[in-house]
Structure formats: C-alpha cells, structure tokens
Amino acid sequence: MSEFSDLLFSSLNTDTFYANMLEQATDGVMIIDDQNRIVFFNGAAENLWGCAASSVLGHPVDCLLPLQKYLNRQYDTKQHLSDQVDHLPRTGHEITFTRSNGDDVIAEISLSSALIGINHKRYYMIFIKDVTEVFYCRKIVTIQNDVFKALADHCDIQNIANMLCHKVEQLAPGTLAILLQISISGSISILSAPHVPDDELLGLNHATLSPSDIQSLGVNPLFARQLIWDKHNTSTGSTKFQNCQAIGLYDNHKNVIGIFSIFSYKNEQITDWSQKILLGCSPSCVAIIENEKNIQKRNQFNALDSLTGLLNRTALTTHLRQMLAQATQTPFAILILDIDLLQDVNNVMGYHNGDILLQTIARRIAAFCHNHHLVARLGGDDFVVILPDADRKKASALAHNLNRITHEPIKIQGRDFITSLSIGISFYPSDGNTVEDILAASEIAMRQAKKQARGSFRFFGKGANSSVRERLVIGSALREALQKKQLYLAYQPQICALSGALCGVEALSRWHHPTLGVIPPSTFIPIAEETGQIEAIGLWSLEKSCEQITIWEQNAIYVPIVSVNMSAVHFGSLDLPEQIVCILKKYNLAPHRLTIEITESVMMRQDPETTANLTAIRNIGVGLSMDDFGTGFSSLSRLAQIPLTEIKIDRSFIEDFENNISSLVVAEAAINIGKRLGIKVVTEGVEHKEQEIKLQELGCDILQGYLYSKPLTAQDFPRWLAAFPSRWQHSRAHTPPTNALKH
Structure with a gap:
C-alpha cells in the first residue's frame, strides 16, 4: 500500500485486515479527506483509470472525477466536499470519466462518509463500479432492435441507415459514421454518411477495390481501416479527420458486402470501444445492406420484361x-x-x-x-x-x-x-x-x-399529332355527351317517288358540344367506334327515335316508318333482337314501323352471330335496309341471302348522273336489282328537280335529300310538314295500324 494509506490506517489504529480487503476489492475504491484530497486508491481503481496510485494520492479528487457534472453544477472545486455532502448521491449513480488512454468509462459510484479518530475527522469513501461494457452492450442492443424493427416495418432503407449512423455517433462522441456498400465487382457506394461533409467523401464514392483488396478484406475484417483511410486521404489530399476505425461486413457466404467506419476529428488514437461499437453494430449493418440489395434486385426484376429480359x-x-x-x-x-x-x-x-x-x-x-x-x-x-x-x-x-x-x-x-x-x-x-x-x-x-x-x-408529322389530339379530346368528351344530353336526333324526311307523300324519316345522330361547338357525325361516329362507345349511342338512337314517333302520333302526326342506323358492333351481340323487342313493347310500336339500316360491311360478315341477328330481326317484323349500296364490295349472292326489305343507293351515284352515263347506268342497275329481289329502293342525296324526275322514270321507290328537306329537329319537323298541305293531309289521313306489337 502507499505511504498515505499506511499513515491513514496506522493513525486510525485500524487492523490491516480491513485495509487489505479494500485494496483487493474488485471495484474501485477511493478515500478522500476533508480537504478533497485522495488518500486511498486501490488496485481496481488503478486499473479503472489506467494510472498508479502514487500519481494521484494527495491530489484533489476532481483530477479523476468531474463531480460537478452530477451535482447540477452546484459543486465548487474550491470548496470542501464536506460543505456539499448533501448534494452528492448516496447510492449508485452513473457517471462518465476519461481514463488515461482516452477511453470514456461509464461507472456507477456510491458515496459514504465517516468521522475517524479522536478529532472526529471526516473521510469520504467512494466505490466505483465499471459498467462501461454493460452500458455499450445495452445501447448496441437498443440500436439493433431499432434497426430490425424499422426493417420489419418496411421503412426507407436510407432513413434506417442514417438512423444507425446517427446513433453510433451519439454513442462515440467526436466521431462521424459512414456505411459503405461493396458490389460483387468491388465498386464502393455510400449507403449512409449523414453528417460527413461532401468533400470528405470524394475518395470513397464510386471507388473500386482491387481483387487483392477484397481478398485481404475477406481474410481480415480490420483491414478495412487501412483501405478506407488510404482511399480517403489519397483523394482528398487534405482532411480535417485525424483518424478512423473500420470493419468489414460479410453475408452468410462470407462474401464482402460492405464496410462500416467511423472517422474522428480528435488527435488522439480512437479508443478500443469505438472498434467494439463497430463490431457490435455489424449485424445491423449487414441486415441493412442485405435489405438494400434485395430491394435493388426486386426493382431490377420489376424493371425487366419477363419474356424478353429487356427493360419494361x-x-x-x-x-x-x-x-x-x-x-x-x-x-x-x-x-x-x-x-x-x-x-x-x-x-x-x-x-x-x-x-x-x-x-x-x-x-x-x-x-x-x-x-x-x-x-x-x-x-x-x-x-x-x-x-x-x-x-x-x-x-x-x-x-x-x-x-x-x-x-x-x-x-x-x-x-x-x-x-x-x-x-x-x-x-x-x-x-x-x-x-x-x-x-x-x-x-x-x-x-x-x-x-x-x-x-x-x-x-x-405535326398534322398527325393534331389529328390524334382531336380524337383524344372528342373521345373523352363523347363519354359525357349522352349523360349530359348533348346528343340529339335529327330526322330527314323520306318521300314516296310516285305520290310525293311522306313515307318515313331517317334518324341521324347530332352533337352540339358547349365548348367545341357542332361536331359532325363524320367526326364523332368513327371515334365512337374506336373507343367502344358506338353501341351505347346506337341503342340510345333506337329508343329515342321510337319514342319520338309515338310522341308525334299523340299530336296527330303520323310518321309511317323511322329508320335507325346500327353499327357492326351491335350485330356481334346476340342480345340485339331482345333489345329491339323491349323497346317496341315499351312504346307500343308495331315492328313494321321500324327499319334498321346496316352497312355493306355488316352484310358481308358471315359469322354466326351476325347471321342469327339479321334473321331474328326480320322475324320480329322489323325492316332491314342496306345503307350506301354500291360503295363497298357486296356480292349479289350474299345480297340474295340476307332478308333485306330495302336498299339505299349512295348519293355519289346521282350527283352528276344527268351528265355522267356511268353513274346513270349504275343507279339504274341498282334499282333493277331491288325490283328483281322484290325490295324497295331508296335514293339519298336528291338535291335537284332533274334528279327527282330521272329517278321517278327509273322506277325508284323512295327519295331522300335536301330537295325535300335537311335533317330536322323533333320540334322543327311538324312545322316542315305543315308547310306542305298534300303531305300533311296524307299523314292525317292515315290512321295508326292496329297490328302493334302485343305486350
């Protein structure tokens, strides 16, 4: 024991047995006199502080223990400990101090005092228990729990890595943490370095380790320190960092996948506990990197087309x-x-x-x-x-x-x-x-x-682009047109060529958009077909036209027949005949007063659905008209197979047939075909009196065109009819037939 210790225990006349017990205690023991001087310092205390008793005996206790930090800063080193004994913890209290090699030590201290000797001199005994390892282990376990919980919650990998580095920096004051990921080829990428200046990262980001570097790192995890420090210093030239510690990270197959390092601004050597912290946090680092690699693989897989392996x-x-x-x-x-x-x-x-x-x-x-x-x-x-x-x-x-x-x-x-x-x-x-x-x-x-x-x-080409944009705009607006009642029907009269009487109307879809204005059928009908909206428009036209002629009839205006255009799409559905029957029943309309107009493309289709629909419609008693006859590629044999009730000669054949013998021959042939098949012939596009006379001579049954009227709204049609007395009288003379479709 020291001279001070001998003097103390001999003066107190205390048995050396107790002195030896204190000297050999596993925890550090210090005894302080009433002048704050250290008078006893056992072997455990020497190991704890890393200094001999002879170097501290007789010195103030503050050279070893910063008690003022733990007394709400009320402790004054110039005052005696006896004056402040009430401020000191009597039971275990956690305190941090620095040992001689620079390591931070976390310890629990307990204080007791006693009056010794004749003069009742007060001495203080401080017991110091080293809990550094327990403290760090507890903190590392907390970090691991936080990391694995964040991974389980599928938090952002970058945020998890930043959290890990931040907590390690708190655990090792004066250091900055960096987590690096290393690819199979040896290229380095920075996964996290939240507080490291960018200029200090120049040598690490996108650097590449040689095969020999990877091999050495695979054998010795601590070789990471040399790799990181050398690459950092080589690229930055000058650095504010003074030192670093690093450890290699490995997957389950012992492959190098990363490096975890901490850099210090301190001049002194980084302590052993910094290396222990790195080692303790390595499982968390590996988990973060493995999850990042899995995410990269998943993203890569999600980015590839499964059939060709190209980007999707x-x-x-x-x-x-x-x-x-x-x-x-x-x-x-x-x-x-x-x-x-x-x-x-x-x-x-x-x-x-x-x-x-x-x-x-x-x-x-x-x-x-x-x-x-x-x-x-x-x-x-x-x-x-x-x-x-x-x-x-x-x-x-x-x-x-x-x-x-x-x-x-x-x-x-x-x-x-x-x-x-x-x-x-x-x-x-x-x-x-x-x-x-x-x-x-x-x-x-x-x-x-x-x-x-x-x-x-x-x-x-820009022209194509404007056309596409127009289709997109119209297609989008068309979806709302029916709901907002922007579509309406116009009715063009059909006139008997012999008597001049009204024999029917053709219902034509029209669209007036509040901002786009009037959009012609030649524009929106093809778009409706492309966007799958034509079926809804066709069924709406069918019901609306049937409803309208019943409304006219209730107002003493008899329109014998209404013709409605139906798209090829409708004939692909076997529900069409039933839909027609339901509409006729709804408005108590005789089937012969409705004619469905089809195109040559529908007629030429020979699929079972189309054939069945055409036959079923005729069996209901509804008429079938082939529109724009002569403009397509219809065959006479197919024409004979379809149960048509009329054909409509396209306007192109009569535009100039007074002067064009070819047009006249085609029109005459079409009319003769209709007569031979026993079906009516309608010619549309009649605009001049000469055309009317010629078509009457050729034996055409029904005429339609601007010579008689443009397509009229439901409100304008009665006024037009009233302007032509003979037709008005004819329509009043007809009484509605009694053979309406029965419910």
Missing part, C-alpha cells in the same frame, strides 16, 4: 423522365418498332411460338444496339430504341439497319419465318417535351408506317 415500359418511362430532367439534355430520337405479322403467327401456330418469335427479335435488337442505345419492350409486339444525339439521317440509318436484322429467317417448328418491322420515329424536343408526348408521337408515326407500307419507317 415502367422502367423505360422512369429512364426517360430522368433524361428529360437533365438541364443539359441533348436532342434524342425515340424509335417504336412493331413486329409485322406476329399476330398471324399467334393465330396460326399458337402464342407459344409467337413468344419464340418475339424473343428472337428482341435478342437481335439488343445485340445490334449493344450498349450504344437503350432498348425496351413497350408490350405486345412493340419495342423502343432510344438514339442519343440524333438527327433524321442517323435515325433513318438506324431504322434501316434494325429492319435489316429481322430479314434473316427465324426457324420455328421447322419452318422459316421472315418478318419485318414497322417503325415510327419522333425527336425530343421538337416533337414533344414530355415522355407521354414523344412516345405518342413515335406510336402515331409507327401506325402510319404499318398502314402505308409494312417493313418501312415514318417520321412523326
């Missing part, structure tokens, strides 16, 4: 958005490639063989473009190639070469197939400033190429 539409769109976000983005071209005749292969040989064709073409495109151009599959039989820094000449050359590589035969089930590509080309920014616009532009150009000459390419 979502990934392509993301890449294009990133390109457009760059302030210095140069012009580029987008080529959309459509495989011609793929659908034929699917239909004839099955979709499995169609997939083989798709995969083969995809491999050829990818191999040709290699790493020079981005290649993706949009879906179906469409691919995209992005050509950077492009002009029309470069884009033309690429389109030509891409088509050339598809000309080599592809063998499927022993057969050689030669296909081609229809290619549409657009340019950024001249053809669009958004991803949607430039992709749409390329697709429009591709459709033009496919329509005009398969195996060719077309550049996008």
Whole structure:
C-alpha cells in the first residue's frame, strides 16, 4: 500500500485486515479527506483509470472525477466536499470519466462518509463500479432492435441507415459514421454518411477495390481501416479527420458486402470501444445492406420484361423522365418498332411460338444496339430504341439497319419465318417535351408506317399529332355527351317517288358540344367506334327515335316508318333482337314501323352471330335496309341471302348522273336489282328537280335529300310538314295500324 494509506490506517489504529480487503476489492475504491484530497486508491481503481496510485494520492479528487457534472453544477472545486455532502448521491449513480488512454468509462459510484479518530475527522469513501461494457452492450442492443424493427416495418432503407449512423455517433462522441456498400465487382457506394461533409467523401464514392483488396478484406475484417483511410486521404489530399476505425461486413457466404467506419476529428488514437461499437453494430449493418440489395434486385426484376429480359415500359418511362430532367439534355430520337405479322403467327401456330418469335427479335435488337442505345419492350409486339444525339439521317440509318436484322429467317417448328418491322420515329424536343408526348408521337408515326407500307419507317408529322389530339379530346368528351344530353336526333324526311307523300324519316345522330361547338357525325361516329362507345349511342338512337314517333302520333302526326342506323358492333351481340323487342313493347310500336339500316360491311360478315341477328330481326317484323349500296364490295349472292326489305343507293351515284352515263347506268342497275329481289329502293342525296324526275322514270321507290328537306329537329319537323298541305293531309289521313306489337 502507499505511504498515505499506511499513515491513514496506522493513525486510525485500524487492523490491516480491513485495509487489505479494500485494496483487493474488485471495484474501485477511493478515500478522500476533508480537504478533497485522495488518500486511498486501490488496485481496481488503478486499473479503472489506467494510472498508479502514487500519481494521484494527495491530489484533489476532481483530477479523476468531474463531480460537478452530477451535482447540477452546484459543486465548487474550491470548496470542501464536506460543505456539499448533501448534494452528492448516496447510492449508485452513473457517471462518465476519461481514463488515461482516452477511453470514456461509464461507472456507477456510491458515496459514504465517516468521522475517524479522536478529532472526529471526516473521510469520504467512494466505490466505483465499471459498467462501461454493460452500458455499450445495452445501447448496441437498443440500436439493433431499432434497426430490425424499422426493417420489419418496411421503412426507407436510407432513413434506417442514417438512423444507425446517427446513433453510433451519439454513442462515440467526436466521431462521424459512414456505411459503405461493396458490389460483387468491388465498386464502393455510400449507403449512409449523414453528417460527413461532401468533400470528405470524394475518395470513397464510386471507388473500386482491387481483387487483392477484397481478398485481404475477406481474410481480415480490420483491414478495412487501412483501405478506407488510404482511399480517403489519397483523394482528398487534405482532411480535417485525424483518424478512423473500420470493419468489414460479410453475408452468410462470407462474401464482402460492405464496410462500416467511423472517422474522428480528435488527435488522439480512437479508443478500443469505438472498434467494439463497430463490431457490435455489424449485424445491423449487414441486415441493412442485405435489405438494400434485395430491394435493388426486386426493382431490377420489376424493371425487366419477363419474356424478353429487356427493360419494361415502367422502367423505360422512369429512364426517360430522368433524361428529360437533365438541364443539359441533348436532342434524342425515340424509335417504336412493331413486329409485322406476329399476330398471324399467334393465330396460326399458337402464342407459344409467337413468344419464340418475339424473343428472337428482341435478342437481335439488343445485340445490334449493344450498349450504344437503350432498348425496351413497350408490350405486345412493340419495342423502343432510344438514339442519343440524333438527327433524321442517323435515325433513318438506324431504322434501316434494325429492319435489316429481322430479314434473316427465324426457324420455328421447322419452318422459316421472315418478318419485318414497322417503325415510327419522333425527336425530343421538337416533337414533344414530355415522355407521354414523344412516345405518342413515335406510336402515331409507327401506325402510319404499318398502314402505308409494312417493313418501312415514318417520321412523326405535326398534322398527325393534331389529328390524334382531336380524337383524344372528342373521345373523352363523347363519354359525357349522352349523360349530359348533348346528343340529339335529327330526322330527314323520306318521300314516296310516285305520290310525293311522306313515307318515313331517317334518324341521324347530332352533337352540339358547349365548348367545341357542332361536331359532325363524320367526326364523332368513327371515334365512337374506336373507343367502344358506338353501341351505347346506337341503342340510345333506337329508343329515342321510337319514342319520338309515338310522341308525334299523340299530336296527330303520323310518321309511317323511322329508320335507325346500327353499327357492326351491335350485330356481334346476340342480345340485339331482345333489345329491339323491349323497346317496341315499351312504346307500343308495331315492328313494321321500324327499319334498321346496316352497312355493306355488316352484310358481308358471315359469322354466326351476325347471321342469327339479321334473321331474328326480320322475324320480329322489323325492316332491314342496306345503307350506301354500291360503295363497298357486296356480292349479289350474299345480297340474295340476307332478308333485306330495302336498299339505299349512295348519293355519289346521282350527283352528276344527268351528265355522267356511268353513274346513270349504275343507279339504274341498282334499282333493277331491288325490283328483281322484290325490295324497295331508296335514293339519298336528291338535291335537284332533274334528279327527282330521272329517278321517278327509273322506277325508284323512295327519295331522300335536301330537295325535300335537311335533317330536322323533333320540334322543327311538324312545322316542315305543315308547310306542305298534300303531305300533311296524307299523314292525317292515315290512321295508326292496329297490328302493334302485343305486350
């Protein structure tokens, strides 16, 4: 024991047994006199502070214990401890101090005092228990729990990594943490360094470890310190950091996947506990990196087309958005490639063989473009190639070469197939400033190429774009037109060629949009067919026209027949005859007062549904009229098979037939065909008296056109009829037939 200790215990006349007990205690023991001087310092205390008793005995206790931090700063080192004994903790209290090697020590201290000797001199005994390891282990376990809970809750990986680094920095004051991820190739990426200045990261981000570095790191985790410190200092030149500690991170197969390091601004050596913290946090770091790798794999999988292995539409769109976000983005071209005749292969040989064709073409495109151009599959039989820094000449050359590589035969089930590509080309920014616009532009150009000459390419034109935009706007507005009652029917009178009496009306759809104005049927009907809205419009027209002639009839205006145009789409549904029956019953209308007008394309269809519908409609008693007769490719044999009640000669055949002998011959032939088949013949587009006279001479049954009236609204029709007394009297003379469809 020391001289001070000997003096103390001898002066107190205390048995050396107790002195030896205190000296050999496992916890640190200090005894302080009433002058705040250390008078006893046992071996455990020497180990705890890393200094000999001789170096502290006789010195104030504050050289070892910063008691003022734990007394609400009321402790004054200039005053005696005896004056402040009431402020000191009597039971275990946690305190932090620094040992001689710079390590921070967390300890629990307990204080007791006693009056010793004749003069009742007060001494203080402080017991110090080292709880540093327990403290750090507890903190590390808390960090691990926080990390694994965040991972289980699917929190953002970046936020989890930042949280880990922040908590480690709190645990090791004066340090900054960095979590690095290392790829299979050895490239380094910074997963988290929330508080490290950017200039201190220059040497680490995107650096690459050599195979020998990875091998050494795989053998010795502590080799990470040399790697990180050397790469950091080599790139930054000058740094504010003074030291670092690092540890390698490994997956279950012992592969190097990352490095966790802490950098210090302190001059002194980083303490052992910093290395222990790194080691304790390594499982959390590995879990974070593994989850990040899984997310990357999942994102990569989600970004790839499962059939071809190329980027899918979502990934392509993301890449294009990133390109457009760059302030210095140069012009580029987008080529959309459509495989011609793929659908034929699917239909004839099955979709499995169609997939083989798709995969083969995809491999050829990818191999040709290699790493020079981005290649993706949009879906179906469409691919995209992005050509950077492009002009029309470069884009033309690429389109030509891409088509050339598809000309080599592809063998499927022993057969050689030669296909081609229809290619549409657009340019950024001249053809669009958004991803949607430039992709749409390329697709429009591709459709033009496919329509005009398969195996060719077309550049996008502004005229095509305006046409597409018009279709999009009208198609969207059309969905609301029926609900908001913007559509209405106009009725064009049909006149008996012999008597001049009214024999019917044709119901024609009209649309007046509040902002777009009057939209002609020639514009919105094809769009309705393309967008699948024509069926709803046709059924609305059918019901509205049947309702209208019953309303007129209630007002003493008898219209014998109403003709309604129906699209080919309606005849693909076997519900059409039942729908017609329901409408006739609803308005108590005789079937013969309704005529359904069909086009030649419907007549030429020989599928079972169309044939069954046409037969069923005639069996109901509803008339069937073939519109625009002579303009298509109808055959006389098919004409004889369909139970038509009338044919309508198209206006094109009578526009100039007074002077054009060919038109006159065709019109006369059509009328004779109708007479031979025993069906009525209607001629539309009659505008001049001379046309009327000639058609009467040829034996035409019904005339329709502006010579008699333009299409009229339901409100205007009675006024028109009243202006022609003979027709008005004729319509009043007719009484409604009694053979209406019975309920």
